[in-house]
Amino acid sequence: xxxxxxxxxxxxxxxxxxxxxxxxxxxxxxxxxxxxxxxxxxxxxxxxxxxxxxxxxxxxxxxxxxxxxxxxxxxxxxxxxxxxxxxxxxxxxxxxxxxxxxxxxxxxxxxxxxxxxxxxxxxxxxxxxxxxxxxxxxxxxxxxxxxxxxxxxxxxxxxxxxxxxxxxxxxxxxxxxxxxxxxxxxxxxxxxxxxxxxxxxxxxxxxxxxxxxxxxxxxxxxxxxxxxxxxxxxxxxxxxxxxxxxxxxxxxxxxxxxxxxxxxxxxxxxxxxxxxxxxxxxxxxxxxxxxxxxxxxxxxxxxxxxxxxxxxxxxxxxxxxxxxxxxxxxxxxxxxxxxxxxxxxxxxxxxx
Ligand code: HEC
Ligand code: HEC
Numbered sequence: 001x002x003x004x005x006x007x008x009x010x011x012x013x014x015x016x017x018x019x020x021x022x023x024x025x026x027x028x029x030x031x032x033x034x035x036x037x038x039x040x041x042x043x044x045x046x047x048x049x050x051x052x053x054x055x056x057x058x059x060x061x062x063x064x065x066x067x068x069x070x071x072x073x074x075x076x077x078x079x080x081x082x083x084x085x086x087x088x089x090x091x092x093x094x095x096x097x098x099x100x101x102x103x104x105x106x107x108x109x110x111x112x113x114x115x116x117x118x119x120x121x122x123x124x125x126x127x128x129x130x131x132x133x134x135x136x137x138x139x140x141x142x143x144x145x146x147x148x149x150x151x152x153x154x155x156x157x158x159x160x161x162x163x164x165x166x167x168x169x170x171x172x173x174x175x176x177x178x179x180x181x182x183x184x185x186x187x188x189x190x191x192x193x194x195x196x197x198x199x200x201x202x203x204x205x206x207x208x209x210x211x212x213x214x215x216x217x218x219x220x221x222x223x224x225x226x227x228x229x230x231x232x233x234x235x236x237x238x239x240x241x242x243x244x245x246x247x248x249x250x251x252x253x254x255x256x257x258x259x260x261x262x263x264x265x266x267x268x269x270x271x272x273x274x275x276x277x278x279x280x281x282x283x284x285x286x287x288x289x290x291x292x293x294x295x296x297x298x299x300x301x302x303x304x305x306x307x308x309x310x311x312x313x314x315x316x317x318x319x320x321x322x323x324x325x326x327x328x329x330x331x332x333x334x335x336x337x338x339x340x341x342x343x344x345x346x347x348x349x350x351x352x
Pocket of ligand 1: 064069075076077078079080081094095096097102104105106107108109112115119120121122123132133136137141142143181185
């Protein structure tokens with residue numbers, strides 16, 4: 001993330017460079033792929049210049065699993081966003097090229113289709129999902145490459161040419177690379193956990209009695225749902241929950257440069273939360289039990305701490321129920337979805 005300024009700078013160049021040539025989809029016939037949306041979920045927005053098609057999703061998936069997206073061909077997106085961990089990672093900080101370490105925990109990619117504007121990344125530093133991929137590609141702690149260098153590299157790989165043409169009617173360039181990745185990311189929808197089966201599909205027996213109690217504790221007894229609510233269990237706001245007394249990472253303030261935003265991070269989704277340890281922006285809390293202890297004491301003192309974060313009373317039985325509720329958010333159909341896994345010819349990164 002050291003190259004953040006550089007990345008933002010190149011994003012701006014890239015945005016302006018692309019704005020004239022954004023061929024709207026209406027100008028060339030595309031056969032739209034209708035993404036199945038779970039019950040209780042709104043329809044995500046698809047950008048007018050990047051409607052979803054099978055060719056785009058397939059190309060994006062191939063890129064997601066391809067280590068050639070990094071400067072030395074060692075790191076792919078999947079290196080840090082692992083499918084059976086709901087596309088998160090098991091370590092606090094994931095190593096990038098040459099084992100370099102950034103400073104944030106790799107989040108789940110479930111339901112990123114719903115991020116909307118100015119909410120991408122924990123500090124909201126990227127304005128739309130289709131531009132996010134430039135950050136890891138150019139970050140020297142992650143893939144250490146440039147989007148221009150990557151475009152050239154992919155233009156010289158014969159197997160990619162027909163795929164880019166089919167998807168975007170053009171070769172590999174910053175526009176088509178980022179849009180293809182965005183298309184694949186939008187298909188990563190998780191909405192069929194037992195919690196969904198209970199709440200949205202009205203299957204009374206989908207949750208155990210303990211999980212139901214945990215749900216009531218979460219939403220009614222201690223009001224976690226103030227921030228973690230809605231179909232993705234987040235209100236998408238930025239909040240400081242007192243993870244540290246002094247934050248090494250300014251969070252939202254890195255973007256706004258306003259000290260009132262120090263230590264504020266986008267409220268994360270809790271979908272598949274049992275699979276995405278360690279927790280918080282820096283992975284500094286190892287387990288869900290410890291997250292609960294964090295909220296019981298009301299977090300650490302910080303001038304920006306949200307007033308809704310106060311010490312709470314939970315019995316030992318409540319804590320067990322709450323953990324069971326978290327586990328009911330695991331969507332096994334999501335993590336086992338074969339559509340998200342690489343095709344045979346493209347599984348190098350997975351085997352490592
Ligand atoms: C070295 C590890 C690493 C690699 C490689 C990596 N990511 Fe990430 N990814 C992260 C981290 C850490 C964050 C959180 C960054 C932040 O919030 O500032 C993140 C955030 C994201 C987000 C935003 C999610 C959200 O909730 O806002 C998306 C989307 C994403 N990555 C997609 C990708 C794609 C696509 C690639 C490949 C081009 C990729 N990542 C490569 C570690 C990585
Ligand atoms: C004021 C809004 C707010 C309230 C209320 C709140 N949270 Fe959070 N929660 C957040 C934010 C923001 C983060 C991320 C903080 C960070 O990374 O520094 C978070 C992180 C978490 C995480 C870790 C997620 C991850 O992927 O790392 C869990 C689990 C969690 N909260 C559970 C709860 C529970 C349980 C309660 C009720 C006791 C609760 N939250 C109440 C805003 C809130």
